[in-house]
Amino acid sequence: MKKIILALLFAMIFFVPLETCAAVDWFWLDSNDKYSKYFDPDSVTIKKKVVTSDGREIAIEIEAWTKTTYSYDGAAETIKNYGIANILPDPKNLSYSLALLRVNPQNRTLQYVREDFYNEKDQVVWSKEEGRIKEINTRSFDEEFYCAIVDEVFQLGERDRKRAPTEERWIDLWADTNNEGVTTTLSADTTTMRLKGSNLILWEWQVTKDSSGKTLEIRFMKKAVNLTQGTEVIKDGQTWTPTNSWQELKDEYDGSYRMIKSDEPDYKGLVRLRAYVKNNSRWVTRYSLD
Numbered sequence: 001m002k003k004i005i006l007a008l009l010f011a012m013i014f015f016v017p018l019e020t021c022a023a024v025d026w027f028w029l030d031s032n033d034k035y036s037k038y039f040d041p042d043s044v045t046i047k048k049k050v051v052t053s054d055g056r057e058i059a060i061e062i063e064a065w066t067k068t069t070y071s072y073d074g075a076a077e078t079i080k081n082y083g084i085a086n087i088l089p090d091p092k093n094l095s096y097s098l099a100l101l102r103v104n105p106q107n108r109t110l111q112y113v114r115e116d117f118y119n120e121k122d123q124v125v126w127s128k129e130e131g132r133i134k135e136i137n138t139r140s141f142d143e144e145f146y147c148a149i150v151d152e153v154f155q156l157g158e159r160d161r162k163r164a165p166t167e168e169r170w171i172d173l174w175a176d177t178n179n180e181g182v183t184t185t186l187s188a189d190t191t192t193m194r195l196k197g198s199n200l201i202l203w204e205w206q207v208t209k210d211s212s213g214k215t216l217e218i219r220f221m222k223k224a225v226n227l228t229q230g231t232e233v234i235k236d237g238q239t240w241t242p243t244n245s246w247q248e249l250k251d252e253y254d255g256s257y258r259m260i261k262s263d264e265p266d267y268k269g270l271v272r273l274r275a276y277v278k279n280n281s282r283w284v285t286r287y288s289l290d
Helices: 002-015 072-082 143-154 158-163 265-279
Strands: 027-031 035-039 045-051 057-070 096-104 109-118 124-129 170-177 183-196 199-209 215-226 231-241 245-248
Touching: 027 143, 035 143, 057 072, 057 143, 096 143, 143 158, 158 183, 170 265, 183 265, 199 265
Parallel strands: none
Antiparallel strands: 027 035, 035 057, 045 057, 057 096, 096 109, 109 124, 170 183, 183 199, 199 215, 215 231, 231 245
């Protein structure tokens, strides 16, 4: 009898899900028709930090636990995205997931160290370890997680900036209309801005519409803009057209910096970015190691 009791206690200690075992008080972040997102503030841990030349200690690696709950459609989408329909053919069997995330604030990246997917009976139905490292931007599913985790350490308003009205989060860089009435506009996401030396790293949203207002193309681009030299390079991005939907953006300069000429629309954007950095130096250097 004693052996049976000890075995039951062992099972209770080691196999109860994180949510019940640790009595986690999940903090709600965001919800829509498919997903609800939470994180555990008490689990936020600085794993690595560096001491700068002026004696400041800056976190460069942070970990925390998060939780995602799924509606039927959210579960179906998740199963499709992970390619696990052979393991979970019925979305009803996916209720929620717990994930240990690793964040690097200097590069605005996030990695899933471990994910456990549960059914409604709190049983693990699938697990995954060491997901790819990805950069967080406005199109990222994980943006809420990233902002909450970073804010827990630095408290510099990452979540507030993310949730700010469009006109506060985004700044217009330029607009140009050609002789055929085709208009192109370019906006910059201030949430993604970070200054490294003379290079401002950021994500931009470029939209081209015809004279009737129909969207012809969208470009979502990660750029490095050298504010001193007046040059820029596209680091990453996607492009959308009505015919091909979203595709990888191909840089016509093959990853080389190009000079921004004074007679082209991008020069107005350069002037705007220089002014923004000058007036918001604390924000663009908020996690800097320089």
